[in-house]
Amino acid sequence: MAVYRKIASQLRDEIMTQYSTGDLLPPESRLADRFSVNRHTVRRAIDELVQDGLVRRYQGLGCKIVQTPIDYALHDRAAFSHNLNQIGLGLETEIVRCEQVVLPAALAGQLDLALGVRVHELRTRRLVEGDPVCLIRHYLFGLPDAALDAFSGGSLHQFLRDEWSISLRRGTTRLRARMPTLDECTQLSISRGIPVMEVHTHNYCRDTGVLREYSIARSRSDLFEYSVEPKP
Amino acid sequence: MAVYRKIASQLRDEIMTQYSTGDLLPPESRLADRFSVNRHTVRRAIDELVQDGLVRRYQGLGCKIVQTPIDYALHDRAAFSHNLNQIGLGLETEIVRCEQVVLPAALAGQLDLALGVRVHELRTRRLVEGDPVCLIRHYLFGLPDAALDAFSGGSLHQFLRDEWSISLRRGTTRLRARMPTLDECTQLSISRGIPVMEVHTHNYCRDTGVLREYSIARSRSDLFEYSVEPKP
DNA sequence: GAGTGGTCTAGACCACAGG
DNA sequence: CTGTGGTCTAGACCACTCG
Known part of the structure; x- marks a missing residue:
C-alpha cells in the first residue's frame, strides 16, 4: 500500500x-x-x-x-445521478420567488463567506402531474443583477450555461431527512407525518473552481427517492 | 489562475x-x-x-x-465517495445475527433472482459512543457456508477482500426516507417521530460483475447524514 | 522491452493569515 | 514578519499493459 x-x-x-x-x-x-x-x-x-x-x-x-455528526462519506467511487439535474425534463417548475437578498448569516458561516454578501435567491417548486414534490432554494453568487430575469423554468444550470456561459460542476452534496415544518406541509401538500428529505448541494464554476451556487432542496419522501448510479 | x-x-x-x-x-x-x-x-x-x-x-x-458531451448535458455525473470502511474505524459494529436463509421472495423478485436461493444474511448495528445509529442487513450471494464465521466487525468489504479475495464494486444505490417501524424504534433507540433513512445498495464482484451483495441500511435521521463527494 | 501511469523525494517560490 | 498552505519544477524508481 x-x-x-x-x-x-x-x-x-x-x-x-x-x-x-x-x-x-x-x-x-x-x-x-x-x-x-x-x-x-x-x-x-x-x-x-x-x-x-x-x-x-x-x-x-x-x-x-470539519467533521459533521457522523459523516457517512462513501469510500467506493461511483457516479451520482441526481434527480435534481433531470428535473427540467420530466417535471414542471414553478418559480416561487426570485430576488436579490443578503445571504443568511447561518449560510454565510457554513459556506465560509463574508457576512452581508448580496446574492440571488431563487425559490422554485417542482410538480409532477400537478402534485408538488419538491421545494428548492438556490443561492447564486456573483451574478449580474438582471441575470435571472429571463429564467422561466426548466433547468437552471442549462439556463446559466446557455445565457451566461457559466458552467457549473457539482461539489459536495449532503442528504438528510427530517419532519416537515408547517409551511412545508402546506407547500408540498403533505400531512405532518410525512418526512422530507433535505439535500444541500455545492456547485462550483467549472473553470475557476469558485463556489457559484448553493442549493437546498426539500422533497416529499413519499414520492421522491434519490439514486446513485455506478460510473460506466 | x-x-x-x-x-x-x-x-x-x-x-x-x-x-x-x-x-x-x-x-x-x-x-x-x-x-x-x-x-x-x-x-x-x-x-x-x-x-x-x-x-x-x-x-x-x-x-x-468516459463521457461524451451528450452524456454530460443529460445528466451531470458526480461521484459518490462512501466509506463503509471508515465506519469500521470510528463506529462500533455489533453483529446482531449471521445465518444462512432463503432469500425473501420480495427481494428475489426485485433482484431478478430465483426463488428459494440460499444466501448469507448478516445483520449488524452501528453505534456511536454507545448510541445505535444504523441497522444494516447484508445479503451475500454465493459464499462458502463458513465464509462469515470469522467476521467479527469492522468493514465487511475489507473482510471479504482479505479473507476471501472478493473485491466488491458499488452498483446502484437508492436513498429514501420514511417513518420507523416499532421494531426500528427499539433497535435504534428513537421515538416514533424520528424518520429513518433507508439506503439500498447493490455490490458486484469487481472481476466478474456478478451481484454478490445487496444491503439495506436504515439509519437515524437525527444523527445521520449522507454525503456525496464529487469524484470519479 | 518500450511505454504508460503511480509514487516519492527535493527544492523553490508564491499567496495568504496572523501577530 | 513568520508560518501556513498552493503551485511548479526536476528527477528517480516502481507497477502495469502491450506487443
Missing part, C-alpha cells in the same frame, strides 16, 4: 479519536517530519482526508477538522 | 469537441511537452478531469475518455 495511503489512514484514526471539530491539524511540515516523508507525500495524504470531507484546507492557516 | 487549471480547462474543451468516448488522451509526457510544463503539472490538470468524471486513468495504458 502506498505510503500516503497509510498516512491518510493513520490521520483518519487520530482525527476520529483525538480531535474535535474546528481543531487544526499539525502543519504539513511537522507531519512530514513526524512520518519521515516529504511534504508532498503528506499533502497527498491530506488530499484524501479533504476528499472524504474530514478536513478543510485554509491557505495561510492550516487544515481544520 | 493556476497553470494546471488552465490546462485542465483546455483539455476539457478538446475532449468535448475532438474526442469520443473510449478514446485515449495523449500520454502525460507528451502533454507536458506540448504545454511546456512539468509532467506533474499535467497530472494535476488531469486530476481535475478525473474528478469531473470526464476521464479515467488506467495504469500502463493511458487516460480514457
Whole structure:
C-alpha cells in the first residue's frame, strides 16, 4: 500500500479519536517530519482526508477538522445521478420567488463567506402531474443583477450555461431527512407525518473552481427517492 | 489562475469537441511537452478531469475518455465517495445475527433472482459512543457456508477482500426516507417521530460483475447524514 | 522491452493569515 | 514578519499493459 495511503489512514484514526471539530491539524511540515516523508507525500495524504470531507484546507492557516455528526462519506467511487439535474425534463417548475437578498448569516458561516454578501435567491417548486414534490432554494453568487430575469423554468444550470456561459460542476452534496415544518406541509401538500428529505448541494464554476451556487432542496419522501448510479 | 487549471480547462474543451468516448488522451509526457510544463503539472490538470468524471486513468495504458458531451448535458455525473470502511474505524459494529436463509421472495423478485436461493444474511448495528445509529442487513450471494464465521466487525468489504479475495464494486444505490417501524424504534433507540433513512445498495464482484451483495441500511435521521463527494 | 501511469523525494517560490 | 498552505519544477524508481 502506498505510503500516503497509510498516512491518510493513520490521520483518519487520530482525527476520529483525538480531535474535535474546528481543531487544526499539525502543519504539513511537522507531519512530514513526524512520518519521515516529504511534504508532498503528506499533502497527498491530506488530499484524501479533504476528499472524504474530514478536513478543510485554509491557505495561510492550516487544515481544520470539519467533521459533521457522523459523516457517512462513501469510500467506493461511483457516479451520482441526481434527480435534481433531470428535473427540467420530466417535471414542471414553478418559480416561487426570485430576488436579490443578503445571504443568511447561518449560510454565510457554513459556506465560509463574508457576512452581508448580496446574492440571488431563487425559490422554485417542482410538480409532477400537478402534485408538488419538491421545494428548492438556490443561492447564486456573483451574478449580474438582471441575470435571472429571463429564467422561466426548466433547468437552471442549462439556463446559466446557455445565457451566461457559466458552467457549473457539482461539489459536495449532503442528504438528510427530517419532519416537515408547517409551511412545508402546506407547500408540498403533505400531512405532518410525512418526512422530507433535505439535500444541500455545492456547485462550483467549472473553470475557476469558485463556489457559484448553493442549493437546498426539500422533497416529499413519499414520492421522491434519490439514486446513485455506478460510473460506466 | 493556476497553470494546471488552465490546462485542465483546455483539455476539457478538446475532449468535448475532438474526442469520443473510449478514446485515449495523449500520454502525460507528451502533454507536458506540448504545454511546456512539468509532467506533474499535467497530472494535476488531469486530476481535475478525473474528478469531473470526464476521464479515467488506467495504469500502463493511458487516460480514457468516459463521457461524451451528450452524456454530460443529460445528466451531470458526480461521484459518490462512501466509506463503509471508515465506519469500521470510528463506529462500533455489533453483529446482531449471521445465518444462512432463503432469500425473501420480495427481494428475489426485485433482484431478478430465483426463488428459494440460499444466501448469507448478516445483520449488524452501528453505534456511536454507545448510541445505535444504523441497522444494516447484508445479503451475500454465493459464499462458502463458513465464509462469515470469522467476521467479527469492522468493514465487511475489507473482510471479504482479505479473507476471501472478493473485491466488491458499488452498483446502484437508492436513498429514501420514511417513518420507523416499532421494531426500528427499539433497535435504534428513537421515538416514533424520528424518520429513518433507508439506503439500498447493490455490490458486484469487481472481476466478474456478478451481484454478490445487496444491503439495506436504515439509519437515524437525527444523527445521520449522507454525503456525496464529487469524484470519479 | 518500450511505454504508460503511480509514487516519492527535493527544492523553490508564491499567496495568504496572523501577530 | 513568520508560518501556513498552493503551485511548479526536476528527477528517480516502481507497477502495469502491450506487443
